[in-house]
Amino acid sequence: MTKLERFAQLDGLLAEQDGMLQTSQAVARGIVKPIFYEYIKERKLEQVAHGIYVSEDTWIDAMFLLHLRCGQAVFSHESALFFHDLTDREPSPYAITVRRGYSTTRLKAEGLSVYTIKPELFDVGVSSGQTPFGHTVPVYDMERTICDLLRSRSRIEIQTFQGALKAYARRKDKNLRALMQYAGMFKVEKILRQYLEVLL
Incomplete structure (x- = not known):
């Protein structure tokens, strides 16, 4: 394949990914790094993170970028x-949860709100959500989020928490059985019942 054909291939990939390109994607398509870096330079792409480049006119989806950079994290709590x-x-800073033992120093230095959880509870309630830009990222479901807020209530504004609980109580798609099941796993059953008695 000629350089021009490789460049055309990368153009297609860039369009497909809404102006964002990862080194790993290019390599997976059989494009060698020297050609890839030549393309980056010629198209004036900007490096926004390790191995991630964007075109000049791209609106950066910060949530999706965070997910690409830290695939181990799940959006949680206020996020x-x-x-x-x-x-x-809109959450600021973004709140994420990682498995205990994962190094959080860099993430915290960037101003993110980072929570850790023991590995056996990490996957409980993982679902996916759409960022405002339409990208899919991992996020905890509503029930897990309510339990997380209860567990971390000393770090959460009380109005945020109460507002969320009231909004949850009004939802047609709430799953109280799952909520109570999670509450047992996260040891917040007692306090959750007190709140729910007032709301439901």
């Missing part, structure tokens, strides 16, 4: 509330 329409505030 998960945003995905489930349980808050009207």
Whole structure:
């Protein structure tokens, strides 16, 4: 394949990925790194993270970029509330959860709200959500999020938490059975019952 054909292939990939290109994607398509870097230079792509480049006119989807950079993380707490329409505030900083033992120093240095959980509870309630740009990222479901907020209530604004619970109580798609099951796993059953008695 000629260089021009490789460049055309990368153009297609760039369009497919909404102006974002990863070194790993190019390599997976059989494009050698020297050609890839030549393409980056010629198309004036900007490096936004290790192995991730964007075209000049691309609006950067910060949530998706965070997911690409840290595939181990799941959006949680206030960020998960945003995905489930349980808050009207866009989360700032983003809140993510990683398995205990994962190094969080770099993520915290970037100003992210990072929570850790023991590995056996990490996958409980993982679902997916759409960022405002339409990309799919991992996010905890509503029920897990309510339990997370209860577990971390000393770090969460009380209005945020109460607003989320009220919004959850009004939802037609809530799953109280799953909520109570998770509450047992996360040892927040007692306090959850107190809140629910008032709301339901």
